[in-house]
Amino acid sequence: MSTTEREQRAYIAGVAADARINVELETEGMTLNIGPQHPATHGTLRIVVRLDGEQVLEAEPVMGYMHRGYEKLTEVRSFPQVTTLINRIDWLGSFANEVPFILAAEQLMEIEAPPRAQWIRTILFELSRLANISLFLGDLGVQLGAITPVFFAFRDREHVLNLIESVTGGRFHPNFDRIGGLKDDLPRGFIDETRAVMVKMRQFCDEIETLLFGNEIFEARTRGIGVIPPEVALSFGLSGANLRASGVDWDLRRDSPSPLVWNELDWKVWTHPDGDCFARCWVRLQETREATYMVEQLLDGLPSGPIMAKVPRIVKVPAGEAWVSTENPLGEMGYYVISTGDTGPFRVKIRSASFNNISVLPWVLKGVYVADVITIISSLYFILGDVDR
Amino acid sequence: MSSADPTGPDADTEAALPEPDVDRDALVLALRDELGAAVLESVVRPGVDAWVRVDPAAWVQAGEACRDRLGLRYFCFLSAIDWMPSPFGRSEGDGVAVSAGGPSSAGEPAADQRVAGGGTRFQLLARLVSPTTHLGLTLKADLPDEDLRVDSWTEVFAGADWHERETWEMFGIDFTGHPHLVHIYLPGEFEGYPLRKDFPLVARMVKPWPGIVDVEAMPGEASGDETVDAAEPT
Numbered sequence: 001m002s003t004t005e006r007e008q009r010a011y012i013a014g015v016a017a018d019a020r021i022n023v024e025l026e027t028e029g030m031t032l033n034i035g036p037q038h039p040a041t042h043g044t045l046r047i048v049v050r051l052d053g054e055q056v057l058e059a060e061p062v063m064g065y066m067h068r069g070y071e072k073l074t075e076v077r078s079f080p081q082v083t084t085l086i087n088r089i090d091w092l093g094s095f096a097n098e099v100p101f102i103l104a105a106e107q108l109m110e111i112e113a114p115p116r117a118q119w120i121r122t123i124l125f126e127l128s129r130l131a132n133i134s135l136f137l138g139d140l141g142v143q144l145g146a147i148t149p150v151f152f153a154f155r156d157r158e159h160v161l162n163l164i165e166s167v168t169g170g171r172f173h174p175n176f177d178r179i180g181g182l183k184d185d186l187p188r189g190f191i192d193e194t195r196a197v198m199v200k201m202r203q204f205c206d207e208i209e210t211l212l213f214g215n216e217i218f219e220a221r222t223r224g225i226g227v228i229p230p231e232v233a234l235s236f237g238l239s240g241a242n243l244r245a246s247g248v249d250w251d252l253r254r255d256s257p258s259p260l261v262w263n264e265l266d267w268k269v270w271t272h273p274d275g276d277c278f279a280r281c282w283v284r285l286q287e288t289r290e291a292t293y294m295v296e297q298l299l300d301g302l303p304s305g306p307i308m309a310k311v312p313r314i315v316k317v318p319a320g321e322a323w324v325s326t327e328n329p330l331g332e333m334g335y336y337v338i339s340t341g342d343t344g345p346f347r348v349k350i351r352s353a354s355f356n357n358i359s360v361l362p363w364v365l366k367g368v369y370v371a372d373v374i375t376i377i378s379s380l381y382f383i384l385g386d387v388d389r
Numbered sequence: 390m391s392s393a394d395p396t397g398p399d400a401d402t403e404a405a406l407p408e409p410d411v412d413r414d415a416l417v418l419a420l421r422d423e424l425g426a427a428v429l430e431s432v433v434r435p436g437v438d439a440w441v442r443v444d445p446a447a448w449v450q451a452g453e454a455c456r457d458r459l460g461l462r463y464f465c466f467l468s469a470i471d472w473m474p475s476p477f478g479r480s481e482g483d484g485v486a487v488s489a490g491g492p493s494s495a496g497e498p499a500a501d502q503r504v505a506g507g508g509t510r511f512q513l514l515a516r517l518v519s520p521t522t523h524l525g526l527t528l529k530a531d532l533p534d535e536d537l538r539v540d541s542w543t544e545v546f547a548g549a550d551w552h553e554r555e556t557w558e559m560f561g562i563d564f565t566g567h568p569h570l571v572h573i574y575l576p577g578e579f580e581g582y583p584l585r586k587d588f589p590l591v592a593r594m595v596k597p598w599p600g601i602v603d604v605e606a607m608p609g610e611a612s613g614d615e616t617v618d619a620a621e622p623t
Contacts, residue, residue, distance in 0.1 A: 064574035071559075072583055075475065076593055107437070234520055236548035237464040248520050255523040257436070321504045323438055323516065323527060325465075336514065336527075338470065340502065349514065351466040359551045388574060 006274060013224030013276075029057065034373065036065055042092070043384020045358075049365065049373065056373060059365035061358060066388040074348040079105050079179060079315050082345065086335075087173040089352055090386040093132035093329040095124045095164065098177040101348075103259060104324040104337040105179050108317045112259055116305045117181040122260045123194075123298045124167065124176065125326075126291045130201055131160045132329035133288045136381050137208045140281055143378040144221050149211055156204040159197040166190060179315055181308035191299050198292040205289045213282065222278035226364050226376035229275060236363070237356035240331025241287060242380055244271045245279035252327035260326070265297045277379035284381070316343055330354050330386055350389050354382035410435035412524055416459055417441060420526070423454040429531075430506045438527060440505040445513070445530040445539050452517075452528075452545040461517035461526060464546035467553060469532075469560045470512045472503070475586040477594070507531045511560060513539060517546075532562060541567040559584035 035046040044065040050058040070089065074082050086101055087094040099121060106112060113121070138153020161171045166187050168174035176183050212218045228238070233246040243250060251269040253262040270286035272279035317339040325334025331353025340346045357380050364376060410433055417431045417439055427447035432440045443451045455461040503512070509531040518525035532539060541564040542549035553564040554573040561582040564570060572579060581588055 064572075064576075067574040069583065072588075072590060075586075076590060231462070232547070234462045235464055235546045237466070237546070250520050250523065319502045321440075323525075332465070334465070336466075336468070336516075347470055349466065349468045349470075351516075355551065356464075356466075356548055359548050363547065 009224050010227060010274060010276075013227060032370070036062075042382065043387070045382075045384055045387070047361070047365075047373070047377070049370070051370065054369050054371075056365050056368055056370065059362050059373070061361050063384065063387055066384050068389065070389045071348055071350055074345050076344070078343040079317055079345065082348070083177060084173075084175050086350070087175055088385060089350065089389055090132070090328065090330055090333070090354070090383045091172055092135055092383060093128035094170075094172055095168070095174045095176060096128040096132075096326065096328040097333060098175070099125055099260070100324045100326045100328075100333055101335045101337070102177045102179055103326070104322040104335050105315075105317055105339075106259075107322045107324060108320045108337065108339055109179065109311075109315075110318075111180050111309050111311065113181040113309055114306045115261075115303045116185075117307045117309075118259055118261050119298055119302050120167075120182055120186060120307065121177065122262060123295055123302075124164065124174070125260065126295050126298070127160055127164055127194075129291050129329045130288060130295075131157055131164065133284050133291075134160065134201070134204065136284055137205075137212075137281075137288065140378060141212055141218075143374050144218060146212065146215075146218070149208055152204060152207055152211075156200055159200055163190070163194055163197055166193070178308065178311075180311035181306070185307050191302075194295060194299060198296055201292045202289060205285060205292075209285060213285065219278065221372075221375055222281060222379065223274075223276060225277045225372050226368065226379060227274070227276045228360060228364055232360070232363065233275070236360040238331070238360060239353050239356065240327065240329070241283045242280055242331060242357050244269065245283045246275035247271055247273040252325060252332060256325070258326065261298070261301075262294070264301065265294050267294050267297075277375050280379045280381070314343060316341065317345070325351065328353060330381065330383060331357055333386075352386045352389055354384075354386035355389075358382045358387060409433075410439075412522065413439040416461075416524060416526060419459055420451070420454060423458050424451055427451065432505045438525070440527045440529060442505040442507055442529040442531070445532055448513070448530050449540045449542065449545060451530075452515075452542050455517045455526060455528070456545060459526070460519045460521060463518040463520050464548040465516035465518050465525065467513070467515040467542065467549055467556060469556050469562055469584075470514055471510060471560060471584065471586045472512060473510050473586045477589055505529055510534055511537060511562065513556075513562070515542075537561060538563045538565055540565050543567055558582070561585065 030051045032049050032051055033046065034049060036044040046062040048060045048062060049056050070085050073085055077085065082101060083098045086097045089097050134153050134157045138150040141147070141149035164174060165171045167190065168176040228246050230246045230248050233243050233248065249269060249271050254269055267290055270283050270290065272283050319339055319341040321336070321338050323334060323336045325332050333353050334351040336349035336351070337345050338347045365373060368376065413433045417433060420441055421428045424443060424447055427444040427450065428441055429444060430442040507529060511532045513530040513532060515528045516525055517528065530539065539562065541553055543553065551573060553567050554570060556562050557564060557570055558572050558575055559582060
């Protein structure tokens with residue numbers, strides 16, 4: 001589609017949305033409860049929508065069903081113990097949750113993990129992204145009534161989970177990152193196995209692309225639906241693919257200095273100008289494919305050497321405050337860590353991507369049709385563990 | 390933090406560190422120009438981050454200045470810190486200090502330790518980032534105990550809505566002008582503010598943490614502070 005055509009479509013969608021809100025239908029309002037158990041919500045999220053006919057007048061997300069109080073719990077844990085907790089925030093990309101916290105602790109302790117550890121961290125980080133977003137790509141079809149893609153997603157995601165398991169011993173909760181390095185080195189045969197899986201994952205991306213993205217019904221259900229302009233996205237603090245789908249060219253992997261080695265790779269940040277559901281899905285598809293190329297480059301350049309820096313057996317983090325965030329599968333995940341020189345943190349503020357990402361729901365759902373509500377919710381892609389913490 | 394770390398009020402202008410961070414210094418100076426005396430303290434850690442502590446009365450003004458003048462249009466998060474040391478300690482057992490042999494004051498925040506200073510128990514904490522330069526600022530504001538109130542940012546950043554609800558329910562800080570200040574995670578009838586340090590973690594009161602055994606000194610080690618060789622398998 002050309003740019004002018006895209007602008008035209010966006011304009012028509014905008015006018016149509018305005019007209020839908022402005023028209024006064026003589027119907028009685030109705031309150032519809034979506035959730036807490038709904039397949040579009042990874043976890044339990046309830047959305048109370050007030051309807052006028054088929055249109056949403058007001059939407060109020062209700063969360064807290066999975067609130068586990070991690071910020072309070074970190075205050076009675078030691079630094080190494082915290083990783084066990086934060087593994088469970090975004091449970092589809094667990095390893096990626098550990099990294100910013102460990103980096104914050106390392107920043108305060110002024111130690112740095114050896115190069116090999118940083119490369120392996122980056123590999124596992126990108127594998128988490130594959131495990132996470134591949135499920136989104138499969139799930140996407142189910143929300144719109146296409147059943148097949150989800151089976152493909154679960155089939156191929158299994159290979160990635162096997163890789164993560166072979167390194168860390170855990171499929172969902174690796175708990176593998178340590179202050180100063182990693183728990184273990186890579187197992188024998190990992191590199192060849194990973195190369196094979198990356199080829200499979202690219203085939204999976206191609207399959208999804210032909211199955212869904214070229215599909216007329218899919219386009220009709222997603223194009224021009226749930227448009228979020230860049231300024232709105234920024235003021236709500238949307239991050240990750242949701243922000244890039246609104247045309248903001250910002251990826252923390254490229255744009256913020258990090259000890260992890262993304263800057264040594266040759267890769268591209270994908271953006272889309274439309275800001276609609278289609279754009280969000282499309283950006284994620286491209287990112288999945290890009291991640292497979294990144295992993296291959298990481299395997300090529302993997303340096304040898306130790307995987308652990310010299311760290312005292314009892315970790316005491318010097319007093320101070322540090323903020324570190326990384327580009328996780330769901331968006332910007334960061335920790336504001338305050339240490340008072342003890343074995344555990346004094347306070348940890350967990351900034352999770354999904355909390356900000358779904359705070360836009362009341363804004364974006366206003367005026368849409370009921371049938372589009374689920375499309376919009378699933379295209380924003382959040383994990384309730386990441387919302388409620 | 391090392392001793393070279395700047396903590397003084399004029400640390401950003403001092404040549405305390407070899408490489409000054411020109412871009413972050415410029416951000417802080419621009420905010421000083423906008424707000425004048427409302428900027429109470431600022432710290433720039435070159436290449437890492439910048440902190441600014443503002444007068445709570447100028448909280449909204451600071452948000453607007455950051456968004457419109459400094460280009461920090463991305464709202465990252467808003468929260469608070471309770472600086473009171475927990476009366477329950479770290480709840481790691483019956484008075485057994487894990488950091489045996491360490492200084493007894495470990496775990497209690499010293500008055501001069503806060504980045505960008507401040508002296509009240511509750512401190513607001515917010516972070517804004519520029520989507521073009523990718524530089525960010527961490528804003529802080531001291532709230533006096535007797536008046537835990539601040540103007541809401543909901544008009545400045547739409548995303549502040551939920552963050553302020555969370556901060557209100559976890560710390561009991563009132564956001565004046567917030568359109569819908571109700572519980573976000575906790576049930577509506579919940580009493581108390583869980584993230585305050587004097588709110589007990591009941592689960593820990595009932596059953597002490599068994600993880601304390603994990604940090605016992607290894608056999609043959611005099612003290613736990615020895616450095617483990619990287620090559621040694623653990």
